[in-house]
Amino acid sequence: MISVDDILAGDRLALSRLLSQIENDTPEGRAVLNKLYPHTGKAHLVGVTGAPGTGKSSLVNRLAHYYRHPPEDQRPKSVAIVAVDPTSPFSGGAILGDRVRMRDLSGDAGVFIRSMASRGSLGGLAISTSGLVQAFDAAGFEIVFIETVGAGQAEVDIARLAHTTLVIDVPGLGDDIQAIKAGILEIADILVVNKADRPGAEHTERALRGMLDLAHPVRRVFHHHGRLEVVSAPTTEASPKESFWSPPIQQTIATDGTGVSELGASIARHYQYLKKSGGLELRERARLQSELDDLLQATLLNRWQEAVPADKYQKVLADLVRRRMSPRQAVNELLDGVSL
């Protein structure tokens, strides 16, 4: 049995075993997580996402190192890292290779790195990632990094889980049209151009800057055909309280640490901003709501599956295949008489 007190007291083996129980969604894992929940809500959750090979793990390694060895006027913070890598859709196995980039952190008791496989989940995280994050939060880690699988354009679950989301870009991945597409760039609280020593870094930053200027217009005065024009910034309706954070663009070189302390400072600024503006509560609320909804869905599905006999399901499926029933009718048939 895993004891809640051991977790709260910082027992690393107990924590590690709990993380496995949560990943495997066991009754014991659920029970301990229920008891730990009141102790959560203190950590700063930092999401890190971006395409495969953009340097997410290397950058997390550098950032964690920065928090452990901060500038002189600050104290070191404890850091947990949840690194997600993809599960093979064919074998169900996975190679979790993020630790390879994080060897600088080994031997430090203030750091805990846990790799996890996505196990079929498609949003860039695994289903149990938020459970792992809660466990780290309750165990007293002050900063929790959540590194997604290499993400393309639409894996945006991280924005719901993290307080501060970093989107990592590198030179040469696309032009300004890529930059104005919907999806992953929209969720950035901070944009990072990593591998900034490569040719084209300035161009990438310019494309991102152009995208931001469209999304976060500010009041501008400019000359147009000899006349002085003033364009005032529109107020946003979607999130009035959060409307004044314009994501900074930070150039970094993760392999030698260039730009990492500036990035660390940006992360701290964003957290301060969230606290002051009330954005933190809004995000917490949205995060918990989406977690509640997901859990409700999964639980209802579970109960329904326990309530419906397998042969009835097979019979309806057969009818569906023979075109005797439409998919909607099949659903009605299967829900008929089931009390959830």
Add this chain to the structure above:
Amino acid sequence: MRKAAQKIRVLIAKPGLDGHDRGAKVVARALRDAGMEVIYAGLRQTPEMIAEAALQEDVDVVGLSILSGAHNALVPRVLELLHANGQENVKVFLGGIIPDDDADELKEIGVTEIYGPGTLTTTIVTQIREAIV
């Protein structure tokens, strides 16, 4: 509802200073294809780094690949640290160039199985599965 079967978690690491990691990668890939979750720690790991990773990842198996001849120094230390951390249940497998006499001794102090060149990956997969149950 069908639960995802509990996955076997394996840490693959190369302790010591030799840089020949092809074997470790081949084994990692074979275990992945057998449905296991493989944490790949890579080259030039100290026994301390390996034990720490095994603890944080709560693995069932640690696979060590050594081609430098330093196995008699490195492997006992890894076993010792795993025990000290309370992970005496973790099975340790070893691959590489290990002379027979050394292999016997290493098995005596707790290594589950040792694989030399030419071992079939299917053998490794089967024996890991058997060791875990």
